Amino acid sequence: MTTLVIGGAGYIGSHVVRLLLEQGQEVVVVDNLSTGLRSRTEGAELIELDVTLPEARERLAFQMQASGVDSVIHFASHKQVGESVEKPEMYWHDNIGGLANVLAACSQAEVRDIVFSSSAAVYGMPDVDLVTEDLAPQPINPYGATKYVGEWMLADAERAHDMRTVALRYFNVAGAGWPELADTAVMNLVPIVLDRLERGLAPVVFGDGYDTPDGTCIRDYVHVLDLAHAHIAALDYLRGEERPHRAFNVGTGEGSSVLEVIDAIARAKGIEITPEIGPARAGDPARLICSGDRIARTLGWKSEHGLDDIVRSAVEARAAGITPDVEAYPEA
Numbered sequence: 240m241t242t243l244v245i246g247g248a249g250y251i252g253s254h255v256v257r258l259l260l261e262q263g264q265e266v267v268v269v270d271n272l273s274t275g276l277r278s279r280t281e282g283a284e285l286i287e288l289d290v291t292l293p294e295a296r297e298r299l300a301f302q303m304q305a306s307g308v309d310s311v312i313h314f315a316s317h318k319q320v321g322e323s324v325e326k327p328e329m330y331w332h333d334n335i336g337g338l339a340n341v342l343a344a345c346s347q348a349e350v351r352d353i354v355f356s357s358s359a360a361v362y363g364m365p366d367v368d369l370v371t372e373d374l375a376p377q378p379i380n381p382y383g384a385t386k387y388v389g390e391w392m393l394a395d396a397e398r399a400h401d402m403r404t405v406a407l408r409y410f411n412v413a414g415a416g417w418p419e420l421a422d423t424a425v426m427n428l429v430p431i432v433l434d435r436l437e438r439g440l441a442p443v444v445f446g447d448g449y450d451t452p453d454g455t456c457i458r459d460y461v462h463v464l465d466l467a468h469a470h471i472a473a474l475d476y477l478r479g480e481e482r483p484h485r486a487f488n489v490g491t492g493e494g495s496s497v498l499e500v501i502d503a504i505a506r507a508k509g510i511e512i513t514p515e516i517g518p519a520r521a522g523d524p525a526r527l528i529c530s531g532d533r534i535a536r537t538l539g540w541k542s543e544h545g546l547d548d549i550v551r552s553a554v555e556a557r558a559a560g561i562t563p564d565v566e567a568y569p570e571a
């Protein structure tokens with residue numbers, strides 16, 4: 240069995256590539272290295288290709304046939320909420336157009352099994368304690384909208400071409416399964432706090448007036464290695480007979496507040512941290528916690544790592560010298 244991992248040089252994709260290789264599976268990576276790193280794909284064949292280009296469809300289909308690909312995991316996309324609000328056209332063109340090319344190539348090469356990176360961003364600002372997949376998605380930014388449209392495209396591809404697809408809606412991904420595969424973007428809470436501490440700055444909490452026990456926002460932080468295992472479970476599911484669902488939340492079912500994350504970082508580093516309280520960020524829901532019932536029941540997947548493991552692995556990766564990629568993320 241050969242899996243084509245599109246975006247496999249990225250943070251999450253490279254963890255999945257590593258797991259597949261460890262299982263002795265054949266892996267081909269397609270990536271344009273816009274935010275990905277060649278070094279993360281060691282052991283797999285890497286094909287440099289931008290999947291949004293008009294010629295990508297033919298090249299992908301050729302590659303799928305040449306390598307005997309029977310499943311595709313599609314990670315490649317832009318993923319910055321703020322940027323998507325400023326440049327929605329880029330998100331429509333690249334996230335939706337890229338997926339369109341990938342699905343067309345799959346149809347041409349008769350590859351049926353596809354796993355797609357979706358996001359909890361499809362839900363928008365749900366006013367519930369636990370987010371289940373039955374909740375109607377209502378994305379509130381172009382990034383989330385492109386992910387939801389992507390899920391519709393999967394459904395259409397299933398109907399038109401007898402494909403079998405899964406959309407994994409990741410909650411807040413953090414940590415590192417291997418130090419060298421750590422996130423090099425400084426765009427999310429854990430890497431931002433670590434970065435500020437290294438620069439001698441206090442972390443900033445975006446608002447402490449929320450309706451939560453300590454007043455700061457609650458999120459469901461999932462270890463990237465657990466998330467990678469969810470992709471393996473999704474591939475197995477696609478190869479099985481019964482497939483009652485397409486969309487699955489991937490999280491732990493446990494919420495942690497911003498202050499709790501900062502406390503966990505203080506524990507992992509063995510230091511005291513006194514954060515600053517800044518203004519709330521626009522569009523932040525007070526609480527976003529995943530119900531993991533569906534994925535546990537249907538895919539048999541459950542997270543194994545909690546917040547302390549997540550934060551410790553991120554701290555260890557920084558200590559091993561994995562630093563921000565300033566070219567891919569100039570604002571870092």
Ligand SMILES: NC(=O)c1ccc[n+]([C@@H]2O[C@H](COP(=O)([O-])OP(=O)(O)OC[C@H]3O[C@@H](n4cnc5c(N)ncnc54)[C@H](O)[C@@H]3O)[C@@H](O)[C@H]2O)c1
Pocket residue numbers: 245246247248249250251252269270271272273274275276288289290291313314315316317318333337356357358359409410411412427
């Ligand atoms: N990291 C998170 O917290 C998070 C949360 C929810 C969903 N997701 C989704 O997971 C996926 C992977 O995210 P990540 O954190 O690993 O991001 P990442 O930026 O590290 O990885 C994306 C990879 O795709 C490649 N890529 C981007 N555009 C491409 C193109 N046009 N052609 C070929 N390759 C291209 C990049 O070079 C990179 O290697 C994305 O689809 C993202 O939207 C991520």
Ligand SMILES: O=c1ccn([C@@H]2O[C@H](COP(=O)(O)OP(=O)(O)O[C@H]3O[C@H](CO)[C@@H](O)[C@H](O)[C@H]3O)[C@@H](O)[C@H]2O)c(=O)[nH]1
Pocket residue numbers: 318320358359360361409410411412426427428429431432443444445446456457458497520523527
């Ligand atoms: O310096 C900081 C950075 C973040 N936060 C807060 O920390 C929490 C987490 O923020 P962040 O890491 O930016 O993640 P989210 O805004 O929750 O979004 C992430 O998680 C979503 C799924 O839950 C994905 O869809 C997004 O792509 C991904 O960036 C939020 O409450 C932020 O307000 C701070 O207080 N200070």
